[in-house]
Amino acid sequence: MPRHFLSISDISRQEFHSIIDFALAIKRNPLLAGRPLENRHFALIFEKPSTRTRVSFEVAIHQLGGHTLFLSGQELQLSRGESPEDTAAVLSRYVDGIVIRTFSHEKLISFAQASQVSVINGLSDSFHPCQALADFLTIKENRRTFSGLKIVFLGDGSSNVCNSLIMAAAYAGAHVTVACPDELSPPQAILEFAKAEKMHVELERDAERAAAGADVLYTDVWVSMGQENQSHKKKQLLEPYQLNERVQAKARKDHLVMHCLPAHKGEEITQTVFESVNSVIFDQAENRLHAQKSLLHFLYR
Ligand code: CP
Ligand code: NVA
Numbered sequence: 001m002p003r004h005f006l007s008i009s010d011i012s013r014q015e016f017h018s019i020i021d022f023a024l025a026i027k028r029n030p031l032l033a034g035r036p037l038e039n040r041h042f043a044l045i046f047e048k049p050s051t052r053t054r055v056s057f058e059v060a061i062h063q064l065g066g067h068t069l070f071l072s073g074q075e076l077q078l079s080r081g082e083s084p085e086d087t088a089a090v091l092s093r094y095v096d097g098i099v100i101r102t103f104s105h106e107k108l109i110s111f112a113q114a115s116q117v118s119v120i121n122g123l124s125d126s127f128h129p130c131q132a133l134a135d136f137l138t139i140k141e142n143r144r145t146f147s148g149l150k151i152v153f154l155g156d157g158s159s160n161v162c163n164s165l166i167m168a169a170a171y172a173g174a175h176v177t178v179a180c181p182d183e184l185s186p187p188q189a190i191l192e193f194a195k196a197e198k199m200h201v202e203l204e205r206d207a208e209r210a211a212a213g214a215d216v217l218y219t220d221v222w223v224s225m226g227q228e229n230q231s232h233k234k235k236q237l238l239e240p241y242q243l244n245e246r247v248q249a250k251a252r253k254d255h256l257v258m259h260c261l262p263a264h265k266g267e268e269i270t271q272t273v274f275e276s277v278n279s280v281i282f283d284q285a286e287n288r289l290h291a292q293k294s295l296l297h298f299l300y301r
Contacts, residue, residue, distance in 0.1 A: 008167035023294035037066030047073030085114035092116035132168035133291035146172035170197035179210035
């Protein structure tokens with residue numbers, strides 16, 4: 001059976017730490033990564049738009065010696081109703097791995113179950129595990145250790161990015177406080193995953209109170225891809241959770257400002273906070289490349 005990476009729970013706590021540590025090592029010395037993907041082909045299926053995930057995976061795979069085929073969902077028979085299972089079964093006769101960005105996580109699981117080659121989740125409605133690897137690489141290069149850090153996520157606590165952030169934090173041994181409205185709290189299954197890893201997720205309804213003493217302030221767009229029809233309601237609910245200067249003033253002086261991007265400045269984050277000296281947002285985007293090279297190394301070495 002191939003090893004898939006659909007969620008942080010597909011790797012162990014120890015594997016999580018070794019992927020981050022190797023990512024840090026190859027960021028410093030790219031030659032360490034070698035060319036483990038020589039003569040291997042990868043299909044990159046994107047059913048939603050992407051800048052970072054697509055480009056960082058294409059470059060990562062090429063740098064490791066492999067080849068990529070970019071397949072937009074619209075151009076595949078998937079868009080005309082071919083099942084995810086048949087698509088996966090066929091593609092795995094041609095390629096050695098598949099990166100996929102899609103909507104339903106359940107469909108992604110069915111796709112992976114039918115695949116003979118590794119499937120990597122490039123974002124689903126429920127999870128964004130590759131983002132979480134880059135997030136923790138960014139935290140590690142700035143803080144050296146994760147243990148005891150207070151990470152505060154402000155915004156949609158039920159989003160793919162927040163779900164994966166909580167799960168990764170549980171492996172990292174960091175604390176997470178989610179500042180969000182009740183309706184957009186993290187799903188029970190995520191809180192249970194954290195609890196099983198002996199991590200308690202704090203839910204806070206007041207953004208400034210949540211940010212008190214934070215080491216990391218993290219936010220994401222209020223309206224995720226595919227949720228455009230809920231745009232008005234979500235924006236109303238999330239307005240009190242903007243990452244602005246008042247919230248920032250409550251955090252530790254040396255806190256990090258993080259955002260997975262793309263950002264809607266003036267909505268979930270102000271321009272001033274986005275550009276503040278605490279912002280590591282573009283390092284975080286760069287780290288998608290290093291973290292994914294490390295992940296590919298782990299899956300294919
Ligand atoms: N953060 C992230 O996944 O960005 P893209 O949507 O541009 O891939
Ligand atoms: N939560 C966002 C993340 C984008 C990278 C979305 O799903 O659109």
